[in-house]
Structures are given as structure tokens and as C-alpha cells.
Amino acid sequence: MQVKETQNEGLKRGYTFTLPAAELAAKVDEKLKEAQPEVEMKGFRKGKVPMALLKKQFGPRVLGDAMQEAVDGALRDHLESTGDRPAVQPKIEMENGENWKEGDDVVVNVAYEALPAIPETDLSGIEIERLVVKAEDKAVDEALANLAENAQNFEDRRKGSKAQSGDQVVIDFKGMVDGEAFEGGTAENYPLVLGSGSFIPGFEDQLVGAKAGENVDVKVTFPAEYGAAHLAGKDAIFETTVKEVKAPKKAEIDDELAKKFGAEDLASLKAQITERLEAEYQGASRQVLKRALLDKLDGLYSFDLPEALVEIESGQIAHQLYHEEHPDDHGHNHGEIEPTDEHKKLAERRVRLGLVLAEIGQKAEVTVSDQEMTQAVLRQARQYPGQERAFFEFIQQNQQAQQQLRAPIFEDKVIDHIVEGAKVTDKEVSKEDLEKAVEALDEL
Known part of the structure; x- marks a missing residue:
């Protein structure tokens, strides 16, 4: 297979792969010879069918298989030798496809955008603030009052x-x-x-x-x-x-109320409420910390982005926002939704950060375990009561669905990895201040 570069501009790559007719014919003959011992045909003993008859009977199909294998193998070898990683599936077109005939060279044009090289950056100098909220007696008392009302x-x-x-x-x-x-x-x-x-x-x-x-x-x-x-x-x-x-x-706030909710006594129930509230605060605090960290990373990295990935992401953002603004439109017959400059800007940020986190995670050997995936599938399956088995089967058979579950787990583990090496300062704030910080996330 002969390979000729036709484009090398930024991340865009273009190549012409030429498979000489003689080489293709040799591959076809090789495949037919491999199959000949197992072929049975009326009038001939097994393995004794003449090559000319095999070629007439099976040649066109074997020819197509040989072409596909040759192109796939050449592209695989090319990517291994160059180190390129296509951002999306390469575009492969055969020259004179409709006019091609047996005996002609096979000429294929291959085009793709390569994923960019992510520059090395020292992340240990990142400084970030973590908001800490303690569960106050007032919040615990409010939660108890709500429980008492529900247990009336x-x-x-x-x-x-x-x-x-x-x-x-x-x-x-x-x-x-x-x-x-x-x-x-x-x-x-x-x-x-x-x-x-x-x-x-x-x-x-x-x-x-x-x-x-x-x-x-x-x-x-x-x-x-x-x-x-x-x-x-x-x-x-x-x-x-x-x-x-x-x-x-209303139920009295006492040990009897605590027992109704599975606690030994009122003190145990208060401890459980305190623990639950602080877990909720920690979850909200993590959202704020994660956004702050992503903002830091976005400012640290600058490199060319694959246009195809940005286009796909901006389209998805525009589509998602359309349905958020039109909650009654559950179908997809709304025609094409043109992404705005704002959508494209957000898409560029998401693509950049996605590539950065993927690179950091790969170098840190971050992985998603089978147990973590199983837990994610179980959590998702609860949204489909009575259809859990069908959901499990769908996930098992759908690689894209598996990736959609795996991606956020991987991202969170990479975030944890970065935070472990960063300079994190805890800042104790009120519940109201934390709520304002979370609300501000939607405004950005």
C-alpha cells in the first residue's frame, strides 16, 4: 500500500492510499487458496474445486473483503506509525468508486482531524478554596419538625x-x-x-x-x-x-418519633440528620469546588481544537437548551437548531476541558472499575421501575450507553486526583452563603 500526504494543516490531515491492482489480485488469490480445502461444489470433491471456478463463483465477494482489509490495515498501520489519534471517525472515500473495475489500482482518500497534543503543565501550584458548612442546631431542628409533620x-x-x-x-x-x-x-x-x-x-x-x-x-x-x-x-x-x-x-419530637424513622432514640436521630445534612453540604460544596477547578484548568491550557468535536458539542448544547426552553416539545421534529456564538464558545470550553481531563487521567492511570460501573447501572436502573432487566440488557449491548455512564465517573475521579495534588484551603461559611455559591453556578 502506497501512502501520500495531501494535507497537513493544523490538526487536519489528508492522505491518499493506493493499493496496486497486482497486490490486490495477490490478496484475493491468497484468500481463495486459504478457503479452497474447505469448499464443496457439485461435481467436485471437497477441496478439489479449480481455482478458476472459485474465482468466478466467490471472486467478487472476496475482492470486496480484500479491499476493505487492505484499507483498514493500512490506516491502522499509518496511525500507529504517526501516533495520530483521530478526533472522530476518519472520512474514507474511494476515487472513481462507481467507475472502478477489476484490474484497476484502488485509490482511497482518507481525511481526519487529529487530536491535539496536550501541553505539559504543572498542576501542583493550583490554589483552590473549599467551602465548609457545619450543620447548625437550627437546621437540625427544622428537619426534625418536618419529620414530625410527615409523621402526624x-x-x-x-x-x-x-x-x-x-x-x-x-x-x-x-x-x-x-x-x-x-x-x-x-x-x-x-x-x-x-x-x-x-x-x-x-x-x-x-x-x-x-x-x-x-x-x-x-x-x-x-x-x-x-x-x-x-x-x-x-x-x-x-x-x-x-x-x-x-x-x-403533629407527632411529638421524642424517642417515639425517632423509632418511627429507624433510630434508637432522639439523640441518634439528630446525629443521623446532622450527618445527612453535612453530606448534602459537602455535595454542594464539591459542585462549587469543581467549577472553580475547571475554571483554573481552562485558563492554564491553550491549544488548537478539532473543529468536528466543537461542531458536535455546540449542536448538542443548542439542542439541549432548546428543549429546556420548550419543555412541552418532546419530539425532534423542530427542524435544525443553529448553534449561536455563545453555544460555540461553551462547546470549545467543554471540548478543551474534556481533552485535558482525559490526558491527565490517562497519565495518572485513572480507571473506572467494574464495581463502580455496576453501581452506576443500578442507580440508573431505578429510574425505570419494572423495566430493570430490559435496561441492564440495553446497557450490556450498547457501548455508547456504557460510555455515557463511565464518562462522569472517570471525570470525577480525575478531579479528585487533581485536588489531591493542589493547594486546597478550607473556608467555613454559612448554609446561605453555600446556597448562593451554588445558585451562581447556573448564572455562568
């Missing part, structure tokens, strides 16, 4: 009291559509919190003001998009008997 009990109201929004009513009901009861529309001793929105719109409102022992005909219309198609949009009457009216009562 209900006590019987005084006899003859009217039900109020927020009360719990214990009811028997029987649903009727067109005068006939329907499946799933009947229950006894059902505890319903008025105002919870757990029943069909309008149902709970009609029980406000009812008393224990009263019968109420609740008239509602099922929503047009109701899950049961035979009920969607239908008018219904629920013959309802109010058996009890109970007022909400």
Missing part, C-alpha cells in the same frame, strides 16, 4: 364537627357511571386526607364541611386523560358515607 397522627374531632381541609375523613364509597357501579370504584373505611389531591379533582372539596354519619353524593368528571380509558371524560357519582372526622396532630 389524626385524632377524632368533637362529635358534630365539620370536616376541614387537612382533616382526615374515614369513608365508605361506591362509584356509579350511567347508573352502574364500576370496577375499582368501591371501598370501605378508606382514610382520606382532604386537600391531599389523592382523589379525582373535585372529590375532596365536596367533603369539606361534612360531618360524621352524613351521606354525600360526590359528583365528579373523570379527566380526559384518565388512565382507565372506559372512564376517561365520564361523569360519575360517588355515594359516600362519612364515618369519622379526624383532626391532624
Whole structure:
């Protein structure tokens, strides 16, 4: 295979690969000879089919395979010898493809953008600030109060009291559509919190003001998009008997409340809340630290970027932002979305930082373990209840999906590696200051 350079400008590379006809013919003959001992054909014993007949019968297919193998092998050898790493799949075009005939040389044009060389940079001098927030007693008390509210009990109201929004009513009901009861529309001793929105719109409102022992005909219309198609949009009457009216009562913040949430006593529950709050603060603090570190890295590195990667990334950014701005548009029939200069600028930053982190991670021998991947798959699978098996199979069979899960894990491990070698100063701040710092991330 003869290789001739046709372009070497910046990161763009172009080459012409020429496979002489004689060399191609020799490869075809070699493949046919390898296959000849196993070929069976009517009128000939196994392995005795003449080469001329083999070439006539299988030559075109073998010719195509030989061409492909020759070009793939030449490109592989070329990349190994030059050290080039294409940013995206190389573009390969055969000259005179439609007019090519057996006996002609095979001439292929190969074009790609090479990944840039990442300059060596000393990262040990990076100085960065880490925000630290301690869980204050006030925050712990607020969390306890929320738990107590969620764990509220209900006590019987005084006899003859009217039900109020927020009360719990214990009811028997029987649903009727067109005068006939329907499946799933009947229950006894059902505890319903008025105002919870757990029943069909309008149902709970009609029980406000009812008393224990009263019968109420609740008239509602099922929503047009109701899950049961035979009920969607239908008018219904629920013959309802109010058996009890109970007022909400917050649970006491004591050892009994702690036991309801799996703690031994109130002190243990407070310790668990403190630990959870500080873990949340640490997660938020890491977001701020990561952005600050990426800003530092972005200022430290400067090199040419592959146009193809920037174009792909800017297109993805434009598409993502379009759907964020048009949440009701779930399809992809919106036509082409032209990236703006702002999208391109953000894409350049992402591509640059992605290449930098990949280079740092490779040199530091950062890897993603099978256990880390399994945990990532399990976390993702929880978003598809009842379809976990199908999700696992999809991930196993889809390399791109695996890479999408692996990439953020790899990036976080590289960030940790850089932070370990940097000069990090802890700064204790309030919860409010941390929240402002996190909110500022969305403004950049």
C-alpha cells in the first residue's frame, strides 16, 4: 500500500492510499487458496474445486473483503506509525468508486482531524478554596419538625364537627357511571386526607364541611386523560358515607418519633440528620469546588481544537437548551437548531476541558472499575421501575450507553486526583452563603 500526504494543516490531515491492482489480485488469490480445502461444489470433491471456478463463483465477494482489509490495515498501520489519534471517525472515500473495475489500482482518500497534543503543565501550584458548612442546631431542628409533620397522627374531632381541609375523613364509597357501579370504584373505611389531591379533582372539596354519619353524593368528571380509558371524560357519582372526622396532630419530637424513622432514640436521630445534612453540604460544596477547578484548568491550557468535536458539542448544547426552553416539545421534529456564538464558545470550553481531563487521567492511570460501573447501572436502573432487566440488557449491548455512564465517573475521579495534588484551603461559611455559591453556578 502506497501512502501520500495531501494535507497537513493544523490538526487536519489528508492522505491518499493506493493499493496496486497486482497486490490486490495477490490478496484475493491468497484468500481463495486459504478457503479452497474447505469448499464443496457439485461435481467436485471437497477441496478439489479449480481455482478458476472459485474465482468466478466467490471472486467478487472476496475482492470486496480484500479491499476493505487492505484499507483498514493500512490506516491502522499509518496511525500507529504517526501516533495520530483521530478526533472522530476518519472520512474514507474511494476515487472513481462507481467507475472502478477489476484490474484497476484502488485509490482511497482518507481525511481526519487529529487530536491535539496536550501541553505539559504543572498542576501542583493550583490554589483552590473549599467551602465548609457545619450543620447548625437550627437546621437540625427544622428537619426534625418536618419529620414530625410527615409523621402526624389524626385524632377524632368533637362529635358534630365539620370536616376541614387537612382533616382526615374515614369513608365508605361506591362509584356509579350511567347508573352502574364500576370496577375499582368501591371501598370501605378508606382514610382520606382532604386537600391531599389523592382523589379525582373535585372529590375532596365536596367533603369539606361534612360531618360524621352524613351521606354525600360526590359528583365528579373523570379527566380526559384518565388512565382507565372506559372512564376517561365520564361523569360519575360517588355515594359516600362519612364515618369519622379526624383532626391532624403533629407527632411529638421524642424517642417515639425517632423509632418511627429507624433510630434508637432522639439523640441518634439528630446525629443521623446532622450527618445527612453535612453530606448534602459537602455535595454542594464539591459542585462549587469543581467549577472553580475547571475554571483554573481552562485558563492554564491553550491549544488548537478539532473543529468536528466543537461542531458536535455546540449542536448538542443548542439542542439541549432548546428543549429546556420548550419543555412541552418532546419530539425532534423542530427542524435544525443553529448553534449561536455563545453555544460555540461553551462547546470549545467543554471540548478543551474534556481533552485535558482525559490526558491527565490517562497519565495518572485513572480507571473506572467494574464495581463502580455496576453501581452506576443500578442507580440508573431505578429510574425505570419494572423495566430493570430490559435496561441492564440495553446497557450490556450498547457501548455508547456504557460510555455515557463511565464518562462522569472517570471525570470525577480525575478531579479528585487533581485536588489531591493542589493547594486546597478550607473556608467555613454559612448554609446561605453555600446556597448562593451554588445558585451562581447556573448564572455562568
